[in-house]
Amino acid sequence: MEDCLVYFFTGFLDSGKTSFIHSWLADGSFSDKKVLVLLTEEGEVELPPEEGAPCKSLKIVSAETDEVTRAFTHNLDSQYHPDVVLIEWNGSVSPAKFFDEVDVPERWALAAAITIVDASTYNDYYRNMQTIFADYYRFCDNVIFNRVDPEVNNIPKLRGSVKSLNPAMNLSFFGMDGNMIDIGEFLPYNLDEDPCVIEPDDFGLFYTDALDNVKRYNGKRVTVTGQAVLMREHRKEAFVLQRKAYTCCANDIGMISLLCLHKVRGGFPENQWLKVTGKIGFFRDDSQGTPVAIPCLQVENFHITDAPDNDVIYFS
Numbered sequence: 001m002e003d004c005l006v007y008f009f010t011g012f013l014d015s016g017k018t019s020f021i022h023s024w025l026a027d028g029s030f031s032d033k034k035v036l037v038l039l040t041e042e043g044e045v046e047l048p049p050e051e052g053a054p055c056k057s058l059k060i061v062s063a064e065t066d067e068v069t070r071a072f073t074h075n076l077d078s079q080y081h082p083d084v085v086l087i088e089w090n091g092s093v094s095p096a097k098f099f100d101e102v103d104v105p106e107r108w109a110l111a112a113a114i115t116i117v118d119a120s121t122y123n124d125y126y127r128n129m130q131t132i133f134a135d136y137y138r139f140c141d142n143v144i145f146n147r148v149d150p151e152v153n154n155i156p157k158l159r160g161s162v163k164s165l166n167p168a169m170n171l172s173f174f175g176m177d178g179n180m181i182d183i184g185e186f187l188p189y190n191l192d193e194d195p196c197v198i199e200p201d202d203f204g205l206f207y208t209d210a211l212d213n214v215k216r217y218n219g220k221r222v223t224v225t226g227q228a229v230l231m232r233e234h235r236k237e238a239f240v241l242q243r244k245a246y247t248c249c250a251n252d253i254g255m256i257s258l259l260c261l262h263k264v265r266g267g268f269p270e271n272q273w274l275k276v277t278g279k280i281g282f283f284r285d286d287s288q289g290t291p292v293a294i295p296c297l298q299v300e301n302f303h304i305t306d307a308p309d310n311d312v313i314y315f316s
Contacts, residue, residue, distance in 0.1 A: 003109040004077070005084050008098070010136055011116035012091040012125060016146045018043045020116055021086050030055040036082035040065045041090040056083075065093045070103040077105040094132065095139035113140040119148040119158060119173075126161060137165040141290075146174045148181055155186045156205040160313075163208030164245050164254065168290045171212065183209065184216060195221035195277050200308035203243045207256050210295040214282055217295060223277045224297070225305060226258060230270050239264060241276060241297075245313045256313065259283070262299035269304055276302040 007024075009017045021037065024030070025048055034057045037047060042062070050058045059080050063072065076082075085108065089098060095113070115136040122145070126133055137143070143162050148155065155173060162169050173181040187209065188202050198206045203224060210217040226241025240257040260276060278297040285294045 002083070002107065004082055004105070004107050005111040006087065006104070006108050007084070007111055008087045008089060008095070008113040008140070009116060010089040010091050010095050010114075010140065012118070012121075013041060013043060015091065015116045015118045016144075017088050017091075017116045018047065020114075020144065020146075021088060022047055024086070025053060025055060025058070028054050030084050032056055033083035034081065035059070035084045035086065036061065036076060036080050038063065038068070038076070038085060038087045040068065040088060040093075065090050065097060068098065068102055073102060073104045073108070077108070091136075092132075094135040096135060099139050112142055114142040114144060115140045117143060117145045119145045119153045122153075122158065133161075134165055137162055137169060141168070142170045142172070144172045144174065146178075148173050148175050150175070150181065150186055155181065155183050156188065156202075156209060159183060159212075160205050160208045163211055164204065164256070167208070167211050168292050184213070191216065191220050191222075195223045197223045198225075200225045201310055201313070203258075204245050204256055204313035207258060207295065210280065211292065214293050217280045218282060220280050221277065221300075222280060222297070223275060224258065225273065225275050225308060227307075228260075228268070228270060228272055228274045228302075229257075230264065230268070236264050238262060239268070239270075241274065243313050244311060259294070259296040260299050261296060262302075272304050273307045274302045275305040 009021065011017050025035065031054055033055055035055045037058070037060045039060065039062045047060055050060060061076065089095060145158055158173070159171055162171060173183060175181050188205065189196055189198055203226060206224065224241060226243050229240050229242050231238065231240060238259055238261050240259055242255050242257050245254050245256045260278065276297065276299055278299040281296050281298055282293040283296055285292045
């Protein structure tokens with residue numbers, strides 16, 4: 001039995017979910033497919049009419065999130081037998097209600113779970129509804145920030161607020177004109193400097209951007225500041241530079257740890273704040289199921305330094 005590809009979209013009302021789905025349909029991405037669109041909220045943007053849509057066939061079905069059950073999805077599959085299902089999920093309802101509670105037809109294969117974010121309102125929403133965003137980022141594998149104004153929005157911090165919760169997340173940024181933005185143009189440091197000095201407040205931005213951009217960082221010499229911690233399993237071969245990071249809600253302080261490869265000898269200043277210079281490399285981490293290239297540092301030298309003014313890194 002042929003798989004039916006499912007694309008799941010979530011995000012707050014008016015974030016641009018329907019517009020994104022409309023653009024996918026309009027550009028002919030599914031010209032030879034039978035497409036089913038399941039809408040669980042009503043926005044201002046309308047989808048193209050079912051008749052004459054640029055696909056083999058188009059069916060648009062509206063339902064409340066609590067109506068989306070096993071019986072409902074199986075009925076849709078038997079009635080329309082789609083090749084592609086595009087689900088626009090009500091952003092005020094956790095994606096967990098779909099992914100944890102709905103037993104979809106066996107042939108429905110998740111192709112992508114996408115969070116659409118309106119950058120112009122993100123800071124206010126994120127500040128007041130962080131647990132909802134945490135669910136978005138836990139269940140989705142792609143985040144699209146749209147309506148980004150580089151003069152107003154701190155793009156590296158937008159990235160960091162997501163990466164601190166889900167390092168494997170894929171991110172894209174689109175400007176007010178609808179064109180994609182390269183975050184590399186807006187970093188608060190210059191990787192062409194040798195070494196590139198990463199200010200203490202930018203530690204999290206450096207780490208999360210490096211997760212996504214191996215080519216940009218691999219082999220670069222940098223100087224970073226963090227608290228040195230020895231690991232039991234690599235006690236003589238490496239240490240980590242740690243920083244506390246505010247990742248979600250008021251009580252959720254996590255750790256960002258940069259592995260530093262270095263022959264550790266007696267007298268190492270464990271738990272001290274260090275300024276470390278070295279060359280960036282990467283190692284493969286499969287522990288979360290999806291392979292991730294994790295940045296590390298081949299240490300050249302270090303010295304003890306003062307603790308930064310801000311002990312905790314913030315991404316908003």
